[in-house]
Amino acid sequence: xxxxxxxxxxxxxxxxxxxxxxxxxxxREQYIDFVERFPDYFETCHGTVSGTSSELIxxxxxxxxxxxxxxxxxxxxxxxxxxxxxINVHPNSVVVNYSKNGDWQQVMKHTPAALISKECGxxx
Numbered sequence: 426x427x428x429x430x431x432x433x434x435x436x437x438x439x440x441x442x443x444x445x446x447x448x449x450x451x452x453r454e455q456y457i458d459f460v461e462r463f464p465d466y467f468e469t470c471h472g473t474v475s476g477t478s479s480e481l482i483x484x485x486x487x488x489x490x491x492x493x494x495x496x497x498x499x500x501x502x503x504x505x506x507x508x509x510x511x512i513n514v515h516p517n518s519v520v521v522n523y524s525k526n527g528d529w530q531q532v533m534k535h536t537p538a539a540l541i542s543k544e545c546g547x548x549x
Contacts, residue, residue, distance in 0.1 A: 457489060
């Protein structure tokens with residue numbers, strides 16, 4: 426019986442270590458250069474926006490690091506959509522869904538985004 430408990434404790438300890446490592450890996454901050462992934466254009470509620478938009482390039486060039494995985498679905502803010510990259514902009518955060526090796530990933534960054542945040546129906 427004593428051997429059984431030693432094995433059980435060892436298995437539980439190893440499981441806890443693996444789970445902790447996976448949580449830390451998933452919650453890590455990431456450096457991602459989204460400008461490299463920009464399409465020729467994005468669809469928005471105001472029509473098409475060029476993938477070479479100076480506002481988008483400036484904001485994403487200044488915000489390449491600090492992205493974190495985020496499994497939550499957030500309410501839509503101002504959306505920039507394309508077949509490989511979707512950007513959901515809120516005044517103080519940006520969520521990016523992007524295709525990586527055929528799988529969709531979602532990351533979020535909490536930072537002011539007024540430069541690329543607009544309102545649908547406002548004409549701006």
